[in-house]
Amino acid sequence: MRSKSAIILWVIIVLMVVTGIGFLVASKQDVVVPAGATVKQAEEFEDFYRDKVPQKYDMWQHSAHGENGVTCINCHGEENLSDEELEYGNFNVVTPEKCGECHEHEYKGWQDTRHVEAVEYSQKNVRYKLLDGYHAMQQQGCNSCHDKVGNTCTSCHQGHTTALPKPEQMAAPHETVTNNFTNGCENCHMGPDHPQREAYQSSVHYQVAQATGQPTCVICHTDPDNRHKIIQLKGENEEEGRKKLRENCLNCHTKQYVDNAMATVDSIKKETNRIVDEARKIIQGLYADGIMEPNPGSLLDENGIPMLNAKGTSYSHVSHIENLMFELFKYAGATTIKGAQHFAPDYTHWHGNADLWNKYLAIKEEAERLRMEAKVREKLEIEKEEYPMFKYTNETGQELNDLK
Secondary structure, eight states, rough: OOOHHHEEEEEEHHHHHHHHHHHHHHHHOOOOOOOOHHHHHHHHHHHHHHHTHHHHHHHHHTTTTTTBBBBBHHHHOOOOTTTHHHHOOOOOOOOHHHHHTOOHHHHHHTTSSSGGGGGHHHSSSHHHHHHHGHHHHHIIIIHHHHHHHHOTTTTSOTTTTTOOOGGGGSSSTTTEEEOOOTTGGTTTOOSOOOOOEEEEEEEEHHHHHHHOOOOOOHHHHHTTEEEEEEEOOOOGGGHHHHHHHHHHHHTTOHHHHHHHHHHHHHHHHHHHHHHHHHHHHHHHHHHTTTTOOOOBBBBBBSSSSSOOOOOBBBBBOHHHHHHHHHIIIIIIIIIHHHHTTTTTTHHIIIIIIIIIHHHHHHHHHHHHHHHHHHHHHHHHHOOOOOOOOOOOOOOOSTTTTTTT
């Protein structure tokens, strides 16, 4: 009896071992490595970083990539970094093109967005170039959004968790985050120059989303056939974008309501831009009459007059009235329009239109004062005394050359 029991026990043990080996073999077969690489290389790479970045390793291990055998070297390559190189932000950047090798449909959608031009937007304007003498602010204040969204997918997706930008998934492993209806868009689309997050969170849409989970930024602003394709409402794709946005609106609202709402938004945008244009003409008249000289913080048009637009005007290296102009169109104007587009009454009116008028009136009165001052100086032959402009530590005075 004992002999028979022992035999049965050994058979069970052997079966368990064989089964275990089978599972290990199967798991090895399920590991996905890039062409030319081996499973051993993937394991060595993981061993190298497991203790160096343990939380990121844990995130990856419990992510869709980790659970489906997609290894670190699929995304990061096979070459290890030295201890000196292993700093935050210096780990081999995973490009959209790399993600697109597997996620072709999503990559194609991303390519059709304005995000691909984000780096160009930031680097080809006066404000960015004036910060050439203040590199740390350039990195933190501009590139943290523009460079990231233009060169990686992790501006929207969490890198090592591979979480999709949805409320129940925007969390670290084993955690849950609720009420995150801005889908990661809020990381960049916020603040006085484009307060989409604040406007959305002040709207009825946000109240509905808190109760139902929708509508989110993605639901309204992307193509249903490819959520990575953000609807464009500027440039040559404006008409197509308005049509697609309207179709999304019709999922919840009647045709009459949508048409009226869009007409109201268009009217507010048009009137806001008229106020901005009138203020711009006031200041440009001061240049034309020789009362003001163009400052280093503005690009000039073909007539030598500062353009005073989004690309050609800064908040630094300008006069007080030019700074007011910047705040008028970049803050107050944008807030009014974005507030209206997100149907947020407080941002449309008080944060937007009221401040728009405050800035316009301030520009008007400052222009009147400058004209009066110019007449007094001319009559009394008084020369104007100016304090030197503050300079950044590494400022050269040549920052705008390549833009001009």
